[in-house]
Amino acid sequence: MKFVVQVRLFPTPAQEAALADTLRLCNEAANLVSRTAWDTKTFRNYDLRVHTYGELKNMGLSAQPAQHVIKKVADAYTTVRAQVKANLRKPLTKPIGFRKDAAQPFDDRCLSWQVEARTVSIWTTGGRMKGIRFGCSEEQARALAAYRKGESDLVHRDGRWLLIATCDVPDTDVTEPDTFLGVDFGIANIATTSDGVKHAGKALNAVRHRNRELRRRLQAKQTKSAKRLLKRRRRKESRFARDVNHVISKSIVTEAERTGRGIALEDLQGIRDRVRLRKPQRVTLHSWSFHQLGSFIAYKAVRAGVALVYVDPAYTSQGCSACGHIDRKNRPDQETFACTSCGFAEHADVNAARNIAMRGVAGWAAVMQPDAA
Numbered sequence: 001m002k003f004v005v006q007v008r009l010f011p012t013p014a015q016e017a018a019l020a021d022t023l024r025l026c027n028e029a030a031n032l033v034s035r036t037a038w039d040t041k042t043f044r045n046y047d048l049r050v051h052t053y054g055e056l057k058n059m060g061l062s063a064q065p066a067q068h069v070i071k072k073v074a075d076a077y078t079t080v081r082a083q084v085k086a087n088l089r090k091p092l093t094k095p096i097g098f099r100k101d102a103a104q105p106f107d108d109r110c111l112s113w114q115v116e117a118r119t120v121s122i123w124t125t126g127g128r129m130k131g132i133r134f135g136c137s138e139e140q141a142r143a144l145a146a147y148r149k150g151e152s153d154l155v156h157r158d159g160r161w162l163l164i165a166t167c168d169v170p171d172t173d174v175t176e177p178d179t180f181l182g183v184d185f186g187i188a189n190i191a192t193t194s195d196g197v198k199h200a201g202k203a204l205n206a207v208r209h210r211n212r213e214l215r216r217r218l219q220a221k222q223t224k225s226a227k228r229l230l231k232r233r234r235r236k237e238s239r240f241a242r243d244v245n246h247v248i249s250k251s252i253v254t255e256a257e258r259t260g261r262g263i264a265l266e267d268l269q270g271i272r273d274r275v276r277l278r279k280p281q282r283v284t285l286h287s288w289s290f291h292q293l294g295s296f297i298a299y300k301a302v303r304a305g306v307a308l309v310y311v312d313p314a315y316t317s318q319g320c321s322a323c324g325h326i327d328r329k330n331r332p333d334q335e336t337f338a339c340t341s342c343g344f345a346e347h348a349d350v351n352a353a354r355n356i357a358m359r360g361v362a363g364w365a366a367v368m369q370p371d372a373a
């Protein structure tokens with residue numbers, strides 16, 4: 001079972017400058033690789049390496065970061081191709097672009113964790129930076145120490161430095177479930193379960209809306225006090241979102257544990273890949289919030305020994321959870337699902353969560369096949 005743990009870094013000014021320079025260089029390199037991929041119609045990781053590796057070395061990237069940059073670009077094109085195939089987006093008309101602070105993956109050779117001391121050591125363009133402090137909860141620290149595996153993403157967002165680590169829990173520690181509780185993420189309802197429980201986002205959306213308005217008004221005046229106020233509000237908003245996500249995730253995991261079920265979530269990898277690309281701020285904001293909720297559910301599930309599977313979210317909102325009929329017309333409006341084939345009617349988010357729950361059963365069977373490992 002895989003899930004992510006997100007921690008905040010607290011670099012010194014010198015460490016921060018090195019991190020910023022590293023991310024900028026990695027993304028400049030990514031844009032260069034992306035243009036080469038586009039111009040030469042070369043999208044596979046290995047072929048791209050042949051075309052661009054030398055140039056990246058010349059830019060000042062060492063071997064591991066250069067390979068990660070190339071893989072990041074190849075993965076981004078793979079994601080887009082899959083989305084085009086599933087009719088989720090239009091084909092590209094120009095190379096994929098990476099923001100100068102887009103997330104960058106680091107493997108164990110470039111990033112090491114000292115969980116007990118709450119520090120990391122990381123490769124940067126200014127050399128190896130040791131003893132960068134990070135903050136996390138006891139729960140997160142336990143998960144990092146026991147289960148962290150593979151790459152971590154370095155992210156710079158809203159002036160904060162974050163590391164997103166992947167944890168992998170052996171399936172033997174998990175109770176074998178018969179059925180799954182499906183969870184649909186949304187904006188009006190942050191999370192809806194296949195049991196019909198809706199966790200409304202009204203209060204949180206109201207705070208976000210107020211802060212967005214305030215930001216618009218204050219952005220015109222670039223005064224120090226305006227900036228300070230905005231920063232304070234943003235912190236408060238993110239604390240509030242965090243609390244909401246803790247409450248929701250606890251309720252979902254407790255319910256699954258009580259009824260002996262597993263939990264099925266939409267594939268977070270999809271969300272993660274989507275936010276690496278250019279997207280409107282609003283979408284990004286919500287994606288991050290879902291990402292956090294997903295990771296809270298994941299580590300609470302791990303602690304409780306509740307099985308967790310990620311399912312392909314394609315068509316979960318347009319497909320009928322009673323008969324399987326897929327049709328855009330099944331969704332006359334945002335809130336309503338009414339099957340044009342069998343007549344099944346349900347709140348749209350609940351119908352989507354029921355589809356996710358059913359895919360969970362199939363997904364779990366696939367995960368548990370001895371040959372799969």
Ligand SMILES: [Zn+2]
Nearest residue numbers: 320323339342
């Ligand atoms: Zn139907």
